[in-house]
Amino acid sequence: MTADVLVVGAGPAGLTLAAELRLGGAGVVVVDERPGPTTESRASTLHARTMEIFDSRDWTKHLGQPPRETRGHFGGLPLDLALPSTHSGQWKVAQTRTEEMLQEVAAGLGADLRRSHRLVSVTAADGEVAAETVGPRGRLRIRARYLVACDGEDSTVRRLTGADFPGRDATRELLRADVSGVDVADRRFQRLEHGLAIAATRHGTTRVMVHEFGRPPGVRDGTAPDFAEVCSAWKRVTGEDISHGTPLWLNAFGDANRQLSRYRHGRVLFAGDSAHRQMPSGGQALNLGIQDAFNLGWKLAAVVRGTAGDDLLDSYHTERHAVGRDVLANIRAQGHLLLGGPEVEPTRVLLSELLTLPGVQEHWAGMISGLGIRYAMGAGEHALLGRRLPDLPLRPRTPGAPRRTTELLRAGNGVLFLLDSDEAVTLAAVAAPWAGRVVVCDAPPAEEVGATAGRALLVRPDGYVGWAGIRPDGLRAALRRWFGTPAPGPGRSGAFTHTPRRR
Numbered sequence: 001m002t003a004d005v006l007v008v009g010a011g012p013a014g015l016t017l018a019a020e021l022r023l024g025g026a027g028v029v030v031v032d033e034r035p036g037p038t039t040e041s042r043a044s045t046l047h048a049r050t051m052e053i054f055d056s057r058d059w060t061k062h063l064g065q066p067p068r069e070t071r072g073h074f075g076g077l078p079l080d081l082a083l084p085s086t087h088s089g090q091w092k093v094a095q096t097r098t099e100e101m102l103q104e105v106a107a108g109l110g111a112d113l114r115r116s117h118r119l120v121s122v123t124a125a126d127g128e129v130a131a132e133t134v135g136p137r138g139r140l141r142i143r144a145r146y147l148v149a150c151d152g153e154d155s156t157v158r159r160l161t162g163a164d165f166p167g168r169d170a171t172r173e174l175l176r177a178d179v180s181g182v183d184v185a186d187r188r189f190q191r192l193e194h195g196l197a198i199a200a201t202r203h204g205t206t207r208v209m210v211h212e213f214g215r216p217p218g219v220r221d222g223t224a225p226d227f228a229e230v231c232s233a234w235k236r237v238t239g240e241d242i243s244h245g246t247p248l249w250l251n252a253f254g255d256a257n258r259q260l261s262r263y264r265h266g267r268v269l270f271a272g273d274s275a276h277r278q279m280p281s282g283g284q285a286l287n288l289g290i291q292d293a294f295n296l297g298w299k300l301a302a303v304v305r306g307t308a309g310d311d312l313l314d315s316y317h318t319e320r321h322a323v324g325r326d327v328l329a330n331i332r333a334q335g336h337l338l339l340g341g342p343e344v345e346p347t348r349v350l351l352s353e354l355l356t357l358p359g360v361q362e363h364w365a366g367m368i369s370g371l372g373i374r375y376a377m378g379a380g381e382h383a384l385l386g387r388r389l390p391d392l393p394l395r396p397r398t399p400g401a402p403r404r405t406t407e408l409l410r411a412g413n414g415v416l417f418l419l420d421s422d423e424a425v426t427l428a429a430v431a432a433p434w435a436g437r438v439v440v441c442d443a444p445p446a447e448e449v450g451a452t453a454g455r456a457l458l459v460r461p462d463g464y465v466g467w468a469g470i471r472p473d474g475l476r477a478a479l480r481r482w483f484g485t486p487a488p489g490p491g492r493s494g495a496f497t498h499t500p501r502r503r
Helices: 013-023 050-055 093-106 154-162 227-238 281-304 310-341 342-354 360-371 403-407 422-436 470-482
Strands: 002-008 028-032 044-049 071-074 075-081 090-092 112-115 118-125 128-135 140-148 171-179 187-191 195-200 205-212 246-254 257-261 269-270 414-417 438-441 454-459 465-469
Touching: 002 013, 002 128, 002 281, 013 028, 013 093, 013 281, 028 128, 028 140, 044 050, 044 281, 044 470, 050 281, 050 403, 071 281, 071 310, 071 360, 075 342, 075 360, 093 112, 118 140, 118 154, 140 154, 140 281, 154 269, 195 227, 205 227, 227 246, 257 310, 281 310, 310 342, 310 360, 403 414, 414 422, 414 470, 422 438, 422 454, 422 470, 454 470, 465 470
Parallel strands: 002 028, 002 140, 028 112, 140 269, 414 438
Antiparallel strands: 044 090, 071 075, 118 128, 128 140, 171 205, 171 246, 187 195, 195 205, 414 454, 454 465
Protein backbone atom coordinates (compact mmCIF):
# COMPACT_ATOMS: atom_id res chain seq x y z
CA MET A 1 0.00 0.00 0.00
CA THR A 2 1.03 3.65 -0.35
CA ALA A 3 0.64 6.66 1.91
CA ASP A 4 1.71 10.28 2.13
CA VAL A 5 3.06 9.65 5.62
CA LEU A 6 3.67 6.44 7.55
CA VAL A 7 3.61 6.93 11.33
CA VAL A 8 5.18 4.14 13.36
CA GLY A 9 3.70 4.02 16.84
CA ALA A 10 0.17 4.74 18.07
CA GLY A 11 0.99 6.24 21.44
CA PRO A 12 0.11 9.84 22.38
CA ALA A 13 2.73 11.35 20.03
CA GLY A 14 1.88 9.15 17.04
CA LEU A 15 -1.88 9.67 17.36
CA THR A 16 -1.50 13.44 17.82
CA LEU A 17 0.64 13.53 14.69
CA ALA A 18 -1.86 11.43 12.73
CA ALA A 19 -4.71 13.77 13.68
CA GLU A 20 -2.73 16.87 12.71
CA LEU A 21 -1.69 15.35 9.38
CA ARG A 22 -5.27 14.53 8.51
CA LEU A 23 -6.44 17.99 9.60
CA GLY A 24 -3.82 19.41 7.23
CA GLY A 25 -5.01 17.24 4.32
CA ALA A 26 -2.27 14.58 4.28
CA GLY A 27 -2.96 10.87 3.94
CA VAL A 28 -1.58 8.89 6.87
CA VAL A 29 -1.16 5.25 7.85
CA VAL A 30 -0.31 4.43 11.47
CA VAL A 31 1.14 1.05 12.40
CA ASP A 32 1.59 -0.23 15.94
CA GLU A 33 2.50 -3.65 17.26
CA ARG A 34 0.05 -3.38 20.15
CA PRO A 35 -3.52 -4.64 19.64
CA GLY A 36 -5.03 -1.46 21.15
CA PRO A 37 -4.38 1.63 23.29
CA THR A 38 -2.26 1.06 26.35
CA THR A 39 -3.92 -0.57 29.33
CA GLU A 40 -0.99 0.29 31.58
CA SER A 41 -1.27 3.11 34.05
CA ARG A 42 1.78 5.03 32.90
CA ALA A 43 1.75 8.83 32.63
CA SER A 44 -1.17 10.54 34.35
CA THR A 45 -0.45 14.25 33.89
CA LEU A 46 -1.34 16.67 31.11
CA HIS A 47 0.38 20.02 31.55
CA ALA A 48 -1.05 23.43 30.72
CA ARG A 49 0.49 23.80 27.25
CA THR A 50 -0.74 20.37 26.18
CA MET A 51 -4.25 21.20 27.37
CA GLU A 52 -4.07 24.50 25.45
CA ILE A 53 -3.07 22.54 22.35
CA PHE A 54 -5.99 20.16 22.75
CA ASP A 55 -8.34 23.12 23.27
CA SER A 56 -7.06 24.83 20.11
CA ARG A 57 -8.36 21.80 18.18
CA ASP A 58 -11.51 21.48 20.33
CA TRP A 59 -10.39 18.11 21.71
CA THR A 60 -10.64 18.88 25.43
CA LYS A 61 -14.40 18.33 25.25
CA HIS A 62 -13.65 14.61 24.91
CA LEU A 63 -11.87 14.55 28.27
CA GLY A 64 -14.78 15.79 30.37
CA GLN A 65 -13.74 17.52 33.59
CA PRO A 66 -10.51 15.85 34.76
CA PRO A 67 -9.12 16.73 38.21
CA ARG A 68 -6.79 19.72 38.22
CA GLU A 69 -3.92 20.42 40.59
CA THR A 70 -1.90 23.61 40.83
CA ARG A 71 0.84 22.07 42.95
CA GLY A 72 3.67 20.41 41.08
CA HIS A 73 7.29 19.79 41.93
CA PHE A 74 10.86 20.19 40.76
CA GLY A 75 12.95 17.29 41.95
CA GLY A 76 10.54 16.84 44.85
CA LEU A 77 10.59 20.53 45.83
CA PRO A 78 7.07 22.06 45.87
CA LEU A 79 6.33 24.17 42.80
CA ASP A 80 3.26 26.32 42.08
CA LEU A 81 2.12 25.71 38.48
CA ALA A 82 -0.67 28.33 38.48
CA LEU A 83 0.65 30.46 35.62
CA PRO A 84 -1.60 32.68 33.46
CA SER A 85 -3.43 30.25 31.17
CA THR A 86 -6.96 29.03 30.58
CA HIS A 87 -5.61 25.58 31.58
CA SER A 88 -3.04 26.39 34.25
CA GLY A 89 -1.83 23.71 36.61
CA GLN A 90 -1.65 20.01 35.80
CA TRP A 91 -4.59 17.85 34.79
CA LYS A 92 -4.85 14.28 35.99
CA VAL A 93 -5.73 12.17 32.96
CA ALA A 94 -4.61 8.55 32.76
CA GLN A 95 -2.57 7.74 29.67
CA THR A 96 -5.15 5.08 28.83
CA ARG A 97 -7.78 7.81 28.43
CA THR A 98 -5.43 10.17 26.59
CA GLU A 99 -4.67 7.47 24.01
CA GLU A 100 -8.33 6.50 23.67
CA MET A 101 -9.29 10.13 23.04
CA LEU A 102 -6.53 10.73 20.50
CA GLN A 103 -7.35 7.50 18.68
CA GLU A 104 -11.00 8.55 18.41
CA VAL A 105 -9.97 11.95 17.04
CA ALA A 106 -7.42 10.56 14.54
CA ALA A 107 -9.83 7.87 13.30
CA GLY A 108 -12.62 10.42 13.01
CA LEU A 109 -10.40 12.53 10.76
CA GLY A 110 -9.66 9.54 8.52
CA ALA A 111 -6.33 8.18 9.73
CA ASP A 112 -5.73 4.55 8.68
CA LEU A 113 -4.71 2.75 11.90
CA ARG A 114 -3.19 -0.74 11.59
CA ARG A 115 -2.89 -2.49 14.94
CA SER A 116 -0.84 -5.63 15.67
CA HIS A 117 1.67 -4.69 12.95
CA ARG A 118 5.34 -5.05 13.88
CA LEU A 119 7.87 -3.06 11.84
CA VAL A 120 10.69 -5.21 10.46
CA SER A 121 12.42 -3.07 7.82
CA VAL A 122 12.85 0.54 6.69
CA THR A 123 14.58 1.76 3.53
CA ALA A 124 14.73 5.39 2.39
CA ALA A 125 15.61 5.94 -1.28
CA ASP A 126 14.42 7.47 -4.55
CA GLY A 127 12.16 10.09 -3.02
CA GLU A 128 10.23 7.71 -0.76
CA VAL A 129 10.46 5.46 2.27
CA ALA A 130 9.73 1.75 1.97
CA ALA A 131 8.73 -0.14 5.12
CA GLU A 132 7.63 -3.67 5.87
CA THR A 133 5.52 -4.90 8.76
CA VAL A 134 4.39 -8.29 9.97
CA GLY A 135 0.74 -8.36 10.97
CA PRO A 136 -2.29 -10.61 11.36
CA ARG A 137 -2.36 -11.34 7.61
CA GLY A 138 1.36 -11.69 7.11
CA ARG A 139 3.73 -9.14 5.63
CA LEU A 140 2.60 -5.71 4.52
CA ARG A 141 4.77 -3.49 2.34
CA ILE A 142 4.14 0.23 2.61
CA ARG A 143 5.60 2.99 0.44
CA ALA A 144 5.34 6.51 1.84
CA ARG A 145 6.73 9.92 1.02
CA TYR A 146 7.78 10.35 4.65
CA LEU A 147 8.05 8.15 7.73
CA VAL A 148 7.81 9.45 11.29
CA ALA A 149 9.00 7.32 14.19
CA CYS A 150 6.83 7.69 17.28
CA ASP A 151 7.62 4.21 18.56
CA GLY A 152 9.00 4.95 22.01
CA GLU A 153 12.28 4.93 23.85
CA ASP A 154 13.26 1.51 22.42
CA SER A 155 12.44 2.71 18.90
CA THR A 156 12.64 0.08 16.18
CA VAL A 157 12.99 2.80 13.55
CA ARG A 158 15.95 4.27 15.40
CA ARG A 159 17.61 0.84 15.52
CA LEU A 160 16.91 0.02 11.87
CA THR A 161 18.20 3.38 10.63
CA GLY A 162 21.20 3.56 12.97
CA ALA A 163 20.31 7.10 14.07
CA ASP A 164 22.90 8.60 16.44
CA PHE A 165 21.47 8.66 19.97
CA PRO A 166 24.11 10.11 22.32
CA GLY A 167 23.76 10.45 26.07
CA ARG A 168 24.05 8.18 29.06
CA ASP A 169 22.34 5.06 30.35
CA ALA A 170 20.59 4.82 33.68
CA THR A 171 22.67 4.70 36.86
CA ARG A 172 19.69 4.74 39.27
CA GLU A 173 16.06 3.68 39.09
CA LEU A 174 12.67 3.98 40.76
CA LEU A 175 10.54 0.88 41.28
CA ARG A 176 6.84 1.52 40.76
CA ALA A 177 3.73 -0.54 41.46
CA ASP A 178 -0.02 -0.08 41.56
CA VAL A 179 -1.32 -2.19 44.45
CA SER A 180 -4.77 -2.91 45.86
CA GLY A 181 -5.52 -4.09 49.37
CA VAL A 182 -2.86 -2.10 51.21
CA ASP A 183 -3.23 0.75 53.68
CA VAL A 184 -0.21 3.06 53.67
CA ALA A 185 -0.05 6.78 54.28
CA ASP A 186 0.27 9.09 51.30
CA ARG A 187 3.85 10.23 50.87
CA ARG A 188 4.94 13.06 48.61
CA PHE A 189 8.66 12.60 47.88
CA GLN A 190 9.51 11.52 51.42
CA ARG A 191 13.26 11.26 51.86
CA LEU A 192 14.16 8.75 54.55
CA GLU A 193 17.46 7.45 55.83
CA HIS A 194 17.80 4.73 53.23
CA GLY A 195 15.87 6.05 50.27
CA LEU A 196 12.99 7.88 48.64
CA ALA A 197 9.36 6.79 49.10
CA ILE A 198 6.25 8.04 47.29
CA ALA A 199 2.70 6.78 47.80
CA ALA A 200 -0.75 7.97 46.70
CA THR A 201 -4.11 6.20 46.89
CA ARG A 202 -6.91 6.88 44.41
CA HIS A 203 -10.10 4.87 44.01
CA GLY A 204 -8.81 2.03 46.17
CA THR A 205 -5.52 1.61 44.32
CA THR A 206 -2.24 2.70 45.86
CA ARG A 207 0.68 3.67 43.67
CA VAL A 208 3.99 3.21 45.43
CA MET A 209 7.39 4.27 44.14
CA VAL A 210 10.64 3.57 45.91
CA HIS A 211 14.36 4.15 45.38
CA GLU A 212 17.15 2.93 47.64
CA PHE A 213 19.99 5.44 47.80
CA GLY A 214 23.09 4.13 46.07
CA ARG A 215 21.35 1.09 44.56
CA PRO A 216 22.04 0.68 40.80
CA PRO A 217 19.34 -0.35 38.30
CA GLY A 218 18.44 -4.02 38.14
CA VAL A 219 19.24 -6.09 35.06
CA ARG A 220 15.80 -6.14 33.48
CA ASP A 221 16.21 -6.81 29.75
CA GLY A 222 12.93 -5.02 29.13
CA THR A 223 11.00 -6.90 31.82
CA ALA A 224 9.21 -5.40 34.82
CA PRO A 225 10.39 -6.03 38.39
CA ASP A 226 8.53 -8.71 40.28
CA PHE A 227 6.32 -7.74 43.19
CA ALA A 228 8.64 -9.34 45.75
CA GLU A 229 11.45 -6.98 44.66
CA VAL A 230 9.21 -3.93 45.12
CA CYS A 231 7.99 -5.16 48.52
CA SER A 232 11.55 -5.80 49.74
CA ALA A 233 12.77 -2.36 48.66
CA TRP A 234 9.71 -0.66 50.18
CA LYS A 235 10.28 -2.42 53.50
CA ARG A 236 13.98 -1.58 53.59
CA VAL A 237 13.25 2.11 52.98
CA THR A 238 10.01 2.61 54.98
CA GLY A 239 9.87 -0.36 57.37
CA GLU A 240 6.36 -1.19 56.08
CA ASP A 241 5.15 -4.53 54.71
CA ILE A 242 2.97 -4.35 51.58
CA SER A 243 3.48 -7.96 50.48
CA HIS A 244 -0.13 -8.86 51.39
CA GLY A 245 -1.43 -6.52 48.66
CA THR A 246 -2.41 -7.47 45.12
CA PRO A 247 -0.14 -6.03 42.41
CA LEU A 248 -2.07 -4.57 39.47
CA TRP A 249 0.85 -3.17 37.52
CA LEU A 250 4.62 -3.18 37.97
CA ASN A 251 7.22 -0.99 36.35
CA ALA A 252 10.73 0.37 36.81
CA PHE A 253 12.22 3.47 35.26
CA GLY A 254 15.74 4.81 35.41
CA ASP A 255 17.49 8.12 34.94
CA ALA A 256 18.81 7.42 31.43
CA ASN A 257 19.22 10.66 29.46
CA ARG A 258 19.67 10.53 25.69
CA GLN A 259 18.69 12.66 22.71
CA LEU A 260 18.99 12.12 18.97
CA SER A 261 21.62 14.25 17.30
CA ARG A 262 19.07 15.05 14.59
CA TYR A 263 15.29 14.75 14.63
CA ARG A 264 15.26 14.64 10.84
CA HIS A 265 17.11 12.14 8.63
CA GLY A 266 15.92 13.08 5.16
CA ARG A 267 12.49 11.51 4.76
CA VAL A 268 12.61 9.84 8.17
CA LEU A 269 11.73 11.97 11.20
CA PHE A 270 11.48 11.23 14.91
CA ALA A 271 9.09 12.52 17.58
CA GLY A 272 8.36 11.72 21.21
CA ASP A 273 10.35 9.16 23.14
CA SER A 274 11.92 7.80 19.94
CA ALA A 275 13.79 11.13 19.77
CA HIS A 276 14.66 11.46 23.45
CA ARG A 277 14.87 9.23 26.52
CA GLN A 278 14.47 10.69 29.98
CA MET A 279 13.21 9.89 33.45
CA PRO A 280 9.47 10.68 33.55
CA SER A 281 9.78 13.39 36.17
CA GLY A 282 6.66 15.49 36.72
CA GLY A 283 4.91 14.02 33.67
CA GLN A 284 7.10 15.92 31.22
CA ALA A 285 7.90 13.01 28.89
CA LEU A 286 4.38 12.44 27.53
CA ASN A 287 3.72 16.17 27.17
CA LEU A 288 7.04 16.70 25.39
CA GLY A 289 6.15 14.01 22.86
CA ILE A 290 2.68 15.40 22.15
CA GLN A 291 4.15 18.85 21.62
CA ASP A 292 6.81 17.42 19.27
CA ALA A 293 4.03 15.95 17.16
CA PHE A 294 1.98 19.15 17.22
CA ASN A 295 4.96 21.14 15.95
CA LEU A 296 5.65 18.66 13.16
CA GLY A 297 2.12 17.85 12.01
CA TRP A 298 1.10 21.08 10.26
CA LYS A 299 4.54 21.47 8.70
CA LEU A 300 4.66 17.96 7.26
CA ALA A 301 1.09 18.24 5.99
CA ALA A 302 1.96 21.47 4.14
CA VAL A 303 5.02 19.83 2.56
CA VAL A 304 3.00 16.80 1.46
CA ARG A 305 0.29 19.02 -0.03
CA GLY A 306 2.94 20.93 -1.95
CA THR A 307 2.08 24.31 -0.44
CA ALA A 308 5.41 24.51 1.40
CA GLY A 309 8.95 23.53 0.55
CA ASP A 310 10.78 20.60 2.08
CA ASP A 311 13.02 22.98 4.02
CA LEU A 312 10.10 23.80 6.36
CA LEU A 313 10.80 20.42 8.00
CA ASP A 314 14.23 21.62 9.07
CA SER A 315 12.54 24.07 11.43
CA TYR A 316 11.01 21.09 13.23
CA HIS A 317 14.44 19.84 14.22
CA THR A 318 15.72 23.33 15.06
CA GLU A 319 12.80 24.18 17.32
CA ARG A 320 12.04 20.89 19.02
CA HIS A 321 15.62 19.68 19.50
CA ALA A 322 16.34 22.85 21.49
CA VAL A 323 13.21 22.34 23.61
CA GLY A 324 14.09 18.69 24.15
CA ARG A 325 17.62 19.59 25.19
CA ASP A 326 16.31 22.00 27.82
CA VAL A 327 13.75 19.53 29.15
CA LEU A 328 16.32 16.74 29.38
CA ALA A 329 18.63 19.10 31.27
CA ASN A 330 15.98 19.98 33.85
CA ILE A 331 15.04 16.31 34.22
CA ARG A 332 18.71 15.39 34.72
CA ALA A 333 18.89 17.99 37.50
CA GLN A 334 15.68 16.66 39.04
CA GLY A 335 17.09 13.13 38.95
CA HIS A 336 20.02 14.25 41.11
CA LEU A 337 17.70 15.99 43.57
CA LEU A 338 15.28 13.05 43.78
CA LEU A 339 17.57 10.04 43.73
CA GLY A 340 20.72 11.44 45.27
CA GLY A 341 21.49 10.50 48.85
CA PRO A 342 22.45 12.75 51.78
CA GLU A 343 25.08 14.45 49.62
CA VAL A 344 22.37 16.41 47.73
CA GLU A 345 20.73 17.88 50.84
CA PRO A 346 22.73 21.17 50.77
CA THR A 347 21.70 21.66 47.13
CA ARG A 348 18.05 20.99 47.98
CA VAL A 349 18.17 23.55 50.79
CA LEU A 350 19.74 26.17 48.51
CA LEU A 351 17.21 25.60 45.72
CA SER A 352 14.35 25.80 48.21
CA GLU A 353 15.61 29.25 49.17
CA LEU A 354 15.95 30.30 45.52
CA LEU A 355 12.32 29.34 44.89
CA THR A 356 11.24 32.12 47.23
CA LEU A 357 12.89 34.80 45.08
CA PRO A 358 10.75 36.82 42.63
CA GLY A 359 10.45 35.23 39.22
CA VAL A 360 12.18 31.92 40.03
CA GLN A 361 8.96 30.00 40.72
CA GLU A 362 7.41 31.36 37.51
CA HIS A 363 10.48 30.48 35.44
CA TRP A 364 10.58 26.90 36.66
CA ALA A 365 6.81 26.52 36.31
CA GLY A 366 7.03 27.79 32.71
CA MET A 367 9.72 25.21 32.01
CA ILE A 368 7.73 22.29 33.46
CA SER A 369 4.36 23.29 31.99
CA GLY A 370 5.61 24.17 28.50
CA LEU A 371 4.17 27.68 28.77
CA GLY A 372 7.65 29.20 28.85
CA ILE A 373 8.73 27.89 25.43
CA ARG A 374 10.07 30.51 23.05
CA TYR A 375 11.20 29.49 19.58
CA ALA A 376 13.96 31.44 17.85
CA MET A 377 12.24 33.51 15.14
CA GLY A 378 15.08 35.76 14.01
CA ALA A 379 15.09 39.51 14.44
CA GLY A 380 12.30 41.13 16.39
CA GLU A 381 11.64 42.51 19.85
CA HIS A 382 7.93 41.86 20.30
CA ALA A 383 7.29 40.12 23.62
CA LEU A 384 5.21 37.38 21.94
CA LEU A 385 7.49 36.65 18.98
CA GLY A 386 8.27 32.93 19.13
CA ARG A 387 5.87 32.40 22.02
CA ARG A 388 2.39 30.93 22.07
CA LEU A 389 -0.48 33.38 21.68
CA PRO A 390 -2.57 33.18 24.86
CA ASP A 391 -6.25 32.37 24.54
CA LEU A 392 -7.76 35.84 24.74
CA PRO A 393 -11.23 37.28 24.13
CA LEU A 394 -11.76 39.04 20.80
CA ARG A 395 -13.84 42.09 20.00
CA PRO A 396 -15.73 40.86 16.92
CA ARG A 397 -17.46 43.40 14.70
CA THR A 398 -19.90 40.97 13.10
CA PRO A 399 -22.46 38.62 14.70
CA GLY A 400 -21.42 34.99 14.88
CA ALA A 401 -17.70 35.72 14.51
CA PRO A 402 -15.23 33.85 16.74
CA ARG A 403 -15.04 35.33 20.20
CA ARG A 404 -11.69 33.94 21.36
CA THR A 405 -8.29 33.72 19.72
CA THR A 406 -8.17 29.93 20.12
CA GLU A 407 -11.33 29.46 18.06
CA LEU A 408 -9.54 30.85 15.00
CA LEU A 409 -7.04 27.95 15.09
CA ARG A 410 -9.57 25.11 15.15
CA ALA A 411 -9.23 24.23 11.47
CA GLY A 412 -5.43 24.02 11.61
CA ASN A 413 -4.82 27.29 9.74
CA GLY A 414 -2.67 30.30 10.61
CA VAL A 415 -4.11 33.63 11.71
CA LEU A 416 -3.09 37.20 10.94
CA PHE A 417 -4.24 39.62 13.64
CA LEU A 418 -4.33 43.15 12.23
CA LEU A 419 -3.96 46.47 13.95
CA ASP A 420 -6.92 48.79 14.04
CA SER A 421 -5.22 51.25 11.71
CA ASP A 422 -4.81 52.31 8.09
CA GLU A 423 -2.04 49.74 7.64
CA ALA A 424 -4.58 46.94 8.11
CA VAL A 425 -5.85 47.23 4.54
CA THR A 426 -2.33 46.98 3.12
CA LEU A 427 -1.39 44.01 5.27
CA ALA A 428 -4.65 42.23 4.45
CA ALA A 429 -3.87 42.61 0.76
CA VAL A 430 -0.41 41.14 1.31
CA ALA A 431 -1.94 38.07 3.01
CA ALA A 432 -4.67 37.56 0.38
CA PRO A 433 -2.67 35.11 -1.80
CA TRP A 434 -2.44 32.74 1.20
CA ALA A 435 -6.23 32.43 1.42
CA GLY A 436 -7.24 29.11 2.93
CA ARG A 437 -4.00 28.81 4.83
CA VAL A 438 -4.17 32.05 6.83
CA VAL A 439 -7.30 33.60 8.31
CA VAL A 440 -7.19 37.38 8.48
CA CYS A 441 -8.81 38.93 11.54
CA ASP A 442 -9.20 42.66 12.13
CA ALA A 443 -10.93 42.17 15.49
CA PRO A 444 -7.90 42.46 17.77
CA PRO A 445 -7.77 40.64 21.11
CA ALA A 446 -9.43 42.62 23.87
CA GLU A 447 -6.10 42.93 25.65
CA GLU A 448 -4.52 44.26 22.44
CA VAL A 449 -1.35 42.18 22.72
CA GLY A 450 -0.43 43.21 19.21
CA ALA A 451 -1.49 46.84 19.22
CA THR A 452 0.18 47.66 22.52
CA ALA A 453 3.52 47.15 20.83
CA GLY A 454 2.39 48.69 17.54
CA ARG A 455 2.54 45.43 15.61
CA ALA A 456 0.32 43.04 13.70
CA LEU A 457 0.76 39.37 14.62
CA LEU A 458 1.06 36.32 12.36
CA VAL A 459 0.23 33.18 14.32
CA ARG A 460 1.21 29.74 13.02
CA PRO A 461 -1.20 26.76 13.08
CA ASP A 462 0.44 25.52 16.29
CA GLY A 463 -0.44 28.77 18.05
CA TYR A 464 3.04 30.34 18.12
CA VAL A 465 3.63 33.89 16.89
CA GLY A 466 5.79 33.65 13.77
CA TRP A 467 5.97 37.36 12.94
CA ALA A 468 5.18 40.68 14.59
CA GLY A 469 5.51 43.88 12.63
CA ILE A 470 3.96 46.51 10.40
CA ARG A 471 6.00 46.37 7.20
CA PRO A 472 4.39 44.59 4.23
CA ASP A 473 7.72 43.13 3.06
CA GLY A 474 8.30 41.61 6.51
CA LEU A 475 4.86 40.02 6.50
CA ARG A 476 5.33 38.68 2.99
CA ALA A 477 8.63 37.05 3.98
CA ALA A 478 7.05 35.50 7.08
CA LEU A 479 4.11 34.15 5.08
CA ARG A 480 6.51 32.50 2.65
CA ARG A 481 8.60 31.10 5.50
CA TRP A 482 5.71 29.48 7.37
CA PHE A 483 3.07 28.97 4.68
CA GLY A 484 5.02 28.44 1.47
CA THR A 485 4.37 29.90 -1.94
CA PRO A 486 1.21 31.95 -2.48
CA ALA A 487 -1.67 30.47 -4.41
CA PRO A 488 -2.00 31.70 -8.01
CA GLY A 489 -5.01 33.51 -9.32
CA PRO A 490 -7.38 36.30 -8.26
CA GLY A 491 -10.37 36.25 -5.97
CA ARG A 492 -8.64 35.61 -2.72
CA SER A 493 -10.62 37.95 -0.52
CA GLY A 494 -12.83 35.07 0.59
CA ALA A 495 -10.16 34.16 3.14
CA PHE A 496 -11.13 36.98 5.44
CA THR A 497 -13.21 36.29 8.53
CA HIS A 498 -13.68 40.03 8.94
CA THR A 499 -13.28 42.73 6.35
CA PRO A 500 -10.62 45.25 7.37
CA ARG A 501 -11.78 48.81 6.91
CA ARG A 502 -10.31 52.25 7.32
CA ARG A 503 -11.35 54.49 10.20
